[in-house]
């Protein structure tokens with residue numbers, strides 16, 4: 001099965017998968033490329049799921065037109081899941097989702113793992129209608145399908161996805177309660193001072209933000225629903241709200257759970273491929289260029305935990321980061337010596353009509369210097385030990401982007417604040 005014509009096999013046909021395939025071709029890799037994806041869709045973009053898709057402005061936003069795959073000689077196999085990997089044989093086992101008994105062995109010369117994340121859910125949520133997570137287009141369309149009939153929603157977890165869903169449902173006319181055990185939304189990523197500004201944004205739009213309290217219990221109604229006139233009825237369990245740890249109850253036609261995700265690594269069982277410790281973010285342990293502990297196997301994107309030049313390790317769940325890792329891995333496989341320009345880390349989040357952007361790698365404990373705040377839009381710089389570590393802006397695209405060069409070299413915060 002293995003051999004020089006087996007080419008590159010990519011597991012996961014999401015953002016990282018398609019970008020590494022594309023970058024390999026752009027770097028003149030002319031071997032076979034096979035892209036295997038467990039969803040029944042071609043590669044599509046996830047950021048719109050919590051924004052324009054929920055708002056009804058977009059359906060699926062594909063990352064490439066259908067003809068791209070033939071034109072680039074990239075073999076796209078969707079609706080197929082890699083269930084096992086054998087690094088010794090240089091093979092993967094592939095199962096068709098609509099035929100779980102099917103099993104095919106596919107050889108590779110180089111294997112790339114880009115399998116993303118699986119959202120966490122709440123205990124007691126299984127089999128209860130009206131409870132949603134949001135990772136895939138199928139998740140988004142299932143949630144969107146219930147919005148018109150819903151008047152109330154609880155969003156559990158005020159991370160980026162929770163905040164974006166709260167904003168979108170609010171914009172769709174649903175009364176939203178956002179529940180977060182931390183002192184503010186986005187506290188872990190941006191610190192509590194910026195988190196307070198995000199709270200203000202949601203409150204100004206009419207969202208009830210409950211912080212410092214978690215969800216204790218999901219509240220449900222059980223009804224008899226006859227499947228047909230002859231049927232005596234089957235039981236249906238539907239969410240009706242949540243009870244919070246402070247004893248209060250919040251009514252909800254819809255509950256969206258945004259309490260984080262875990263790296264998809266189940267198919268690596270028995271492969272011997274090293275995983276990163278949970279304390280450092282978990283996922284697949286990689287060196288500075290995406291190589292895993294097994295020969296000829298790389299990992300990138302949300303599932304990958306890359307070692308940094310500082311020796312620290314990090315797993316990042318952002319779009320631009322995934323694209324940059326795909327470029328690095330493709331360059332390494334295609335053995336190009338072209339320079340990849342250094343860029344500061346970047347991510348964004350769209351909430352209401354505001355674009356929140358972060359450049360650099362601020363930590364929640366860094367000192368925040370808020371330099372502009374008009375009650376909605378704001379701009380702040382982060383520093384640690386007197387050195388600029390990042391910039392955050394809401395509705396401040398130009399000012400954020402102008403900070404780029406300063407984040408490429410150690411810049412005293414005093415120089416930035418002028």
Ligand SMILES: Cc1cc2nc3c(=O)[nH]c(=O)nc-3n(C[C@H](O)[C@H](O)[C@H](O)COP(=O)(O)OP(=O)(O)OC[C@H]3O[C@@H](n4cnc5c(N)ncnc54)[C@H](O)[C@@H]3O)c2cc1C
Pocket residue numbers: 011012013014015016017036037038039045046047048049050080081082083114115116117134135136161264267300301302303316317318319320322346347348349350
């Ligand atoms: C709702 C939402 C909104 C977001 N918004 C933003 C944003 O505003 N800004 C930002 O910076 N980032 C955002 N992100 C994050 C960004 O989309 C991710 O960082 C990016 O999608 C990661 O790409 P990936 O290829 O690692 O994983 P994914 O895009 O998740 O792709 C992984 C693919 O692998 C498939 N797969 C898993 N296991 C197997 C297997 N065994 N065999 C075959 N296929 C498998 C999965 O089904 C999936 O299709 C958002 C994410 C979500 C979910």
